[in-house]
Amino acid sequence: MPSIGLEKGSLVVITGGHEVTGFLKAKGKKLINGEGREILLRGVGFGSWMLPEGYMWLFPDQGDRPRRIEQMVKELIGEEKAEQFWEIYYNRYTSESDIRQISADGYNSVRVPILARFLIEDSDGEVVRFHQAHLKIIDNVIDWCREHRLYVILDLHGASGGQTGTNIDDSEFDKPELFMNERNQEITVALWRMLAERYKDEWIVAGYDLLNEPLPEWFSAYNDQVMPLYKKITKAIREVDDRHMIILEGVHWATDWSIFNEKIDDNLMLQFHKYWNSPDTESIQIYLDKREEWNVPIYMGEGGENNKEWYAGAFRLFEDHNISWNFWTWKKMDKINSPCSVIQPAGWQQLIDYLEGGVKPDKAAAEHILWEYLHNISFEQCLYQKEVTDSLFxxxxxxxxxxxxxxxxxxxxxxxxxxxxxxxxxxxxxxxxxxxxxxxxxxxxxxxxxxxxxxxxxxxxxxxxxxxxxxxxxxxxxxxxxxxxxxxxxxxxxxxxxxxxxxxxxxxxxxxxxxxxxxxxxxxxxxxxxxxxxxxxxxxxxxxxxxxxxxxxxxxxxxxxx
The missing domain is CATH 2.60.120.260 (Galactose-binding domain-like)
Structure with a gap:
């Protein structure tokens, strides 16, 4: 019978928050905390929070992105009520109760997806003005994570103009206008500079994830613009913040790392995403090879949307290869494969039918459905599915x-x-x-x-x-x-x-x-x-x-x- 020590090739899971301390930084192929100890990030993402995603609402393509969902809500209950709806939504969808449970479950980090339009109040003039009340929402989650010892990764999930040209970044015309309009790039650089200035002294922030999943392969003509933009953003960040880690994603849903031709910072981590395919070493070998070549840590920043058996394989794959990971996503409606399931409100099908061209619910009925949804999205009202987290660990x-x-x-x-x-x-x-x-x-x-x-x-x-x-x-x-x-x-x-x-x-x-x-x-x-x-x-x-x-x-x- 073979005799193998437990310490060989794998990090022991430490819970209780002791490993989450001090500024996180890249040191060779490892992540090091403020005490100089090696750490793997094990976290969850907050999909559909600051960037509502229609599939997590069970909506068809007509409601597949924030601007379409917002338009539906406004049409159904009017502008004033819609403003109330979204204020409650943003403050309730992720709360301290969620953070407390995530920490208790043994995770040590969260990835916070941000929609640029959520933070930008005005960008028409020379100076970009930011929405202070919405920034306060990010401040709150950072405060809760500091209290409950969870590192925070700030993720620009939807950049100005859209970096993917698809629903996942709220693209208006299904084009990657971030790379088609110089002004959108200027706004993106200004946004990251503002965030870096605001959080430069906040050790619980693990790093800055500059762009989520830029440029699917059908927009690969713009691939040569990604690294130059990463360099511009990094330069702006480093002018005000020299401590936080820079996190770069490849193109085509973060899976294609062929764009990584230059190591642009000394405190750097590379990110890939993994969905639906074989959880074996061959499937991630290109990322392991780049880790060796660049001598940097790597991060599986999004993976999930599958079943618990797949999770038991894929997330052990990451652990065995000393790859930090983040599960997507913590909460969505009426699903068994996320830790939290939002209970579908009665009458929800009426909203789906309306989006597909059916009868418009009357205002009172629509308001009742939407406010029941607001009630159901709080952690206390969700169906908590511990077995999903158990499968990840x-x-x-x-x-x-x-x-x-x-x-x-x-x-x-x-x-x-x-x-x-x-x-x-x-x-x-x-x-x-x-x-x-x-x-x-x-x-x-x-x-x-x-x-x-x-x-x-x-x-x-x-x-x-x-x-x-x-x-x-x-x-x-x-x-x-x-x-x-x-x-x-x-x-x-x-x-x-x-x-x-x-x-x-x-x-x-x-x-x-x-x-x-x-x-x-x-x-x-x-x-x-x-x-x-x-x-x-x-x-x-x-x-x-x-x-x-x-x-x-x-x-x-x-x-x-x-």
Missing amino acids: RRPSTRIPAIFYGYHGEGISYGIMNRVDENIGFRKNDGTDIRFIEGSRTAPNFQHGKGEPWQADERLCVQLTPQDWFAYEFTVGHDSKASLYTVELRAFAPNERAWMAVSVDDNLIEIVEVIGESWGTQRLNNGFQLSPGLHRIVLKSVENRVRIDWLEVLPVNELEEK
């Missing part, structure tokens, strides 16, 4: 698909006697035996954008031959009340009977007999104790082949309660 009782064994490489995360040459398009360089559970021979499909459970006809399994082993890391939270744990797994024996050793933290817990040529679920007879922190399970075939679908670490007391 791989805490009990998260189900871990067996294909998501560790990402530290052969000899650390897995050991195999005979490498497999067949390539099914996932973890293709490992040489492990990954098989389709059903008969389909198509490439694995991870595009569960709506958060549906792991689908049987798309699920994969691993096969262990004698002496093969796979390792799975997981985390026990510091607030865990369980005294004993067990392991449940789904497996079968192609040759009718097999034996498999289950070890936890290098201690053999049980030799499991797997009987039958069809899938079955079985639980260990023996319980074991776990302290808070990072732990490691190893599954090793002892005799005959065994195929494994998934495993779960379960608190025994929860099973007894059931």
Whole structure:
């Protein structure tokens, strides 16, 4: 049985706020806090707050961006009531209650998406004037995060004119007018200079994310303008603030780093986003290579919009490669794949129908629906789904698909006697035996954008031959009340009977007999104790082949309660 120390290749999760202290900075490939200690950012994003996103409201394309949602609200209840609606919305959608819960959940950071139009009061003259009441909203979240020890990343999600030419930045004409109009760039530089001046002494601010997801590939003709603009913004920031980290995103949804041809600052972090595709090392290798080349930390600044099983794989991938991460998003309506789900108000379909050209609700009915929505968006009224956060940190009782064994490489995360040459398009360089559970021979499909459970006809399994082993890391939270744990797994024996050793933290817990040529679920007879922190399970075939679908670490007391 292999013996691997827990410290090897992975950072231990520290909760309680002690790692969040002092100005954060890049030092080589690491992030260092104010005490000089290494830290990984583990956070959530506040999608749809200062930049309302229609899909999080379940709206069709006619209500897919802030300006269209604002127009709908104004048409339904009038300008005066609309102003009241938005004032309540911005002050309630993210509150100290949300921040308190995020901190208690063990995250150490938040990413705050900002719409330039939300902050700009007037840009027609030579001097850009900013909306002080809206800046106060950012001040508030920074104050709450300082109190509850969460680093804050300020993210310009929607720049003046729009950096993507799509709904996600509130583009008016579906064109990236930030790169088509010099004035929009001047306003963007002025906005960042103002924010840097305002927060230059605020250590809880981790850094400045200059532009979210600039220029999808169909606007790649403007790609050569991104780095020059990054340089202009950085120069303006450094004229007033030399302590905060600069964060740069690639083009095409932050996935294309080919624009990074010059390291423009000494305190720099590069950001990519990851949605819906295979959570394996091959899929992020270009980012790992750039980290080595530039000797800078890297950050997965947005990932999510999938199901909990995918989260258990993808976010362990980031952890194993020492990549800071941020989950998207903390809160949205009527979904099972975010920590908070806003309960859909009665009559909400009337708003959807109206946007699609249907009957306009009368003013009283529309106001009732919208104010019920305002009631429902507060954290206290949301459906809190702890299991989503548990899946990100791989805490009990998260189900871990067996294909998501560790990402530290052969000899650390897995050991195999005979490498497999067949390539099914996932973890293709490992040489492990990954098989389709059903008969389909198509490439694995991870595009569960709506958060549906792991689908049987798309699920994969691993096969262990004698002496093969796979390792799975997981985390026990510091607030865990369980005294004993067990392991449940789904497996079968192609040759009718097999034996498999289950070890936890290098201690053999049980030799499991797997009987039958069809899938079955079985639980260990023996319980074991776990302290808070990072732990490691190893599954090793002892005799005959065994195929494994998934495993779960379960608190025994929860099973007894059931």
